[in-house]
Amino acid sequence: MLLQELLGKLEIEGDKSPSKKNEDTQHLVELGYLPLFHATPFFSKQVALAKQQFLEDLQTANYIEAPELELYQKIGPDEFVSYFLRKVTDIDEGVVFKSLPAPKEISLKSRIIHYRLDLFGMWIQPLTTQSPYTSRTDVQLRILAEHVKLSTLETANLLADIEKFTDHLLSLYPQQDFILSFKSPNTDDGMRKKLQRRGAFKSQLVDDLEGRTDFFKQLKKNVLRSNDKKIDTGFLSSNSRNPLKLFLLRLIQVHQWKNGFYSGLLDDDMGPVTLQSTLDSIAFYNDGLDGGKKIKEFQVLTYVTDGYFLFNALFFLRKYAIEKDDKAGDLWSNMHEEVKNAKGDKQEAFQNNLEGMRKQLDGEDDHPKQKRGLLARIYFGIGSFIKKLAGMAKKVFKWVVKKVTKFLNVLKNAFRDFFKNLKTGIKAFLDGIKFILGNKTSVTMDDGTSGWLLTKFRLDGDVTSIANSNDLELIQKHIHKNKYMVSTLGFALTVVSVIVKLVFRALNFLSWPLLLINIVKAFKSIKASYQTLYLKPV
Amino acid sequence: MPEQVDQGKDQLKKGFKGLLSKIGSAIEDAATLEVTTFSGNFEYKASDVIKNNVNKVQIENVLKTMATQSDVNLTLVAYTNVKIDSDVTTFVKGNLTSEQNELLALHKDMLESSKEARQSVINLVKGLIKA
Numbered sequence: 001m002l003l004q005e006l007l008g009k010l011e012i013e014g015d016k017s018p019s020k021k022n023e024d025t026q027h028l029v030e031l032g033y034l035p036l037f038h039a040t041p042f043f044s045k046q047v048a049l050a051k052q053q054f055l056e057d058l059q060t061a062n063y064i065e066a067p068e069l070e071l072y073q074k075i076g077p078d079e080f081v082s083y084f085l086r087k088v089t090d091i092d093e094g095v096v097f098k099s100l101p102a103p104k105e106i107s108l109k110s111r112i113i114h115y116r117l118d119l120f121g122m123w124i125q126p127l128t129t130q131s132p133y134t135s136r137t138d139v140q141l142r143i144l145a146e147h148v149k150l151s152t153l154e155t156a157n158l159l160a161d162i163e164k165f166t167d168h169l170l171s172l173y174p175q176q177d178f179i180l181s182f183k184s185p186n187t188d189d190g191m192r193k194k195l196q197r198r199g200a201f202k203s204q205l206v207d208d209l210e211g212r213t214d215f216f217k218q219l220k221k222n223v224l225r226s227n228d229k230k231i232d233t234g235f236l237s238s239n240s241r242n243p244l245k246l247f248l249l250r251l252i253q254v255h256q257w258k259n260g261f262y263s264g265l266l267d268d269d270m271g272p273v274t275l276q277s278t279l280d281s282i283a284f285y286n287d288g289l290d291g292g293k294k295i296k297e298f299q300v301l302t303y304v305t306d307g308y309f310l311f312n313a314l315f316f317l318r319k320y321a322i323e324k325d326d327k328a329g330d331l332w333s334n335m336h337e338e339v340k341n342a343k344g345d346k347q348e349a350f351q352n353n354l355e356g357m358r359k360q361l362d363g364e365d366d367h368p369k370q371k372r373g374l375l376a377r378i379y380f381g382i383g384s385f386i387k388k389l390a391g392m393a394k395k396v397f398k399w400v401v402k403k404v405t406k407f408l409n410v411l412k413n414a415f416r417d418f419f420k421n422l423k424t425g426i427k428a429f430l431d432g433i434k435f436i437l438g439n440k441t442s443v444t445m446d447d448g449t450s451g452w453l454l455t456k457f458r459l460d461g462d463v464t465s466i467a468n469s470n471d472l473e474l475i476q477k478h479i480h481k482n483k484y485m486v487s488t489l490g491f492a493l494t495v496v497s498v499i500v501k502l503v504f505r506a507l508n509f510l511s512w513p514l515l516l517i518n519i520v521k522a523f524k525s526i527k528a529s530y531q532t533l534y535l536k537p538v
Numbered sequence: 539m540p541e542q543v544d545q546g547k548d549q550l551k552k553g554f555k556g557l558l559s560k561i562g563s564a565i566e567d568a569a570t571l572e573v574t575t576f577s578g579n580f581e582y583k584a585s586d587v588i589k590n591n592v593n594k595v596q597i598e599n600v601l602k603t604m605a606t607q608s609d610v611n612l613t614l615v616a617y618t619n620v621k622i623d624s625d626v627t628t629f630v631k632g633n634l635t636s637e638q639n640e641l642l643a644l645h646k647d648m649l650e651s652s653k654e655a656r657q658s659v660i661n662l663v664k665g666l667i668k669a
Binding site: 468490 | 546547550551552553554556557558560561570571572573574575576577578612615635637638640641643644645647648649651652653654655656657658659661662665666
């Protein structure tokens with residue numbers, strides 16, 4: 001393969017990587033910058049205006065550090081908007097405020113708070129996150145603050161980190177408060193029968209409650225009976241209406257959605273789809289954790305009677321929702337090792353199935369839509385889940401090679417992150433290479449006249465400019481563009497250097513999928529090191 | 539099938555070795571910086587630029603087009619040479635019109651950009667050498 005062929009193939013690879021398509025649009029809708037009916041390709045002008053408004057608000061958002069803004073300007077304009085849209089809608093590592101918005105304030109801050117309330121089912125007017133911050137916002141925040149026993153500001157900030165939020169709740173309430181009951185009338189007999197194993201549920205409960213507590217005895221007497229006729233449905237009904245427990249069910253739904261197990265609406269409804277997602281996540285961890293303790297679904301979720309289920313959310317939230325494994329490293333670095341050590345046929349299967357996944361992602365209709373007055377959406381900020389998957393890289397590799405469809409949604413979420421980094425990584429790499437090969441030319445043209453300015457940068461630093469216009473505005477535009485280009489060049493050349501080094505270290509094993517993983521791995525590590533460099537305290 | 543995979547691996551290796559040799563040969567002339575700014579009354583129509591796919595337009599193509607136009611009047615506005623020992627030589631066209639003066643701002647700015655670009659290249663080389 002000649003160098004030009006290699007670069008051409010990479011360019012194609014970058015072009016065919018699933019574009020982020022509707023991620024930005026969804027976030028703009030979630031934050032109220034774009035009405036839902038404008039969230040289609042026919043309204044590209046409105047989308048551009050909404051982005052512009054978001055960028056203007058971002059400039060005055062003093063809770064975003066200036067160095068972080070500067071860093072993402074270096075990576076490129078598209079990446080800049082996408083990164084900050086994702087950051088402000090993130091509930092893993094979201095933004096934290098020093099104060100709440102002033103009454104009647106409409107700002108990015110007020111939008112973020114309404115968005116968070118909306119996600120957690122506390123915003124009474126879905127899809128109106130652009131509303132001003134009013135006493136209604138405060139009332140809803142106070143309900144949540146009451147659950148977490150914190151101030152409204154602390155509560156709004158805690159919503160930026162769902163794991164910390166969950167951890168806080170787990171430390172605040174007695175264990176028995178996490179044993180939930182709910183009615184799910186639409187579940188079929190098959191699921192009910194599968195989960196009707198109260199003995200196993202009871203044993204797990206004793207373990208999690210650390211003994212046969214009074215609460216356990218109460219449940220045993222009223223609910224966990226072998227004779228259905230002796231079950232107290234009144235107890236179940238009243239337990240199901242407890243506001244804290246209702247909120248916990250919503251929290252579980254958000255966790256499931258965030259981790260890619262649940263793709264339905266965030267609607268508080270523990271219907272068959274939400275229940276199935278819970279079973280899927282149990283199967284996922286059973287299958288993915290080597291040597292870990294496996295659990296049967298009916299040990300934590302059991303069908304009782306009359307459409308009522310009992311759910312041991314204590315076990316569920318501790319085990320599956322909280323991500324604390326920082327030692328597992330990075331998923332794509334671990335995957336790199338898996339691909340490197342795999343035999344040729346497995347590498348080929350991996351590459352083919354990766355291609356299949358890419359096509360699926362590209363063909364997905366992910367336009368934000370309204371269903372029953374709620375927004376159907378995807379969670380894109382998957383940082384902590386990717387961290388958790390890092391320890392499961394061996395299994396993830398196997399699942400891709402064997403094309404396991406059971407966990408397809410979860411894998412799609414992970415590989416959405418892969419392709420996003422691949423696309424931007426390839427762009428930075430090719431930008432750097434083009435500069436090295438002396439191809440970096442920038443042209444600024446005046447739309448109204450035939451005036452233009454052209455500058456060519458050579459690798460040795462020489463610069464030649466030719467101008468057929470002395471127009472001040474055009475010159476300023478050209479200067480600005482070149483300054484931006486040169487500032488992104490440093491990043492692009494760092495990407496080139498790291499990728500070339502990584503590739504040469506593994507030259508004897510080098511294959512196309514390994515190269516792609518190298519690019520993602522290099523791009524992510526450089527972003528992280530730039531972040532450390534730029535964001536370290538002075 | 540594995541044979542095909544091996545063949546692909548060999549080709550990739552060749553491609554990357556080619557890339558490394560290009561980087562090696564391209565960075566030999568970084569001892570001096572030359573920044574040159576021209577102005578002219580030549581025309582290079584927007585359609586020509588678009589035809590050349592804007593970002594991929596080559597300066598050589600522009601020069602070629604200019605060479606075929608008999609009425610082209612190319613003027614050197616400024617030239618700066620910076621040696622690695624920091625010796626700087628600058629020529630600026632005399633009698634600049636007030637309009638051409640604006641191009642001096644472009645020249646000065648390109649000088650700063652060229653220094654920054656060269657520093658990025660030096661960092662690239664450092665990065666490649668560092669274990």
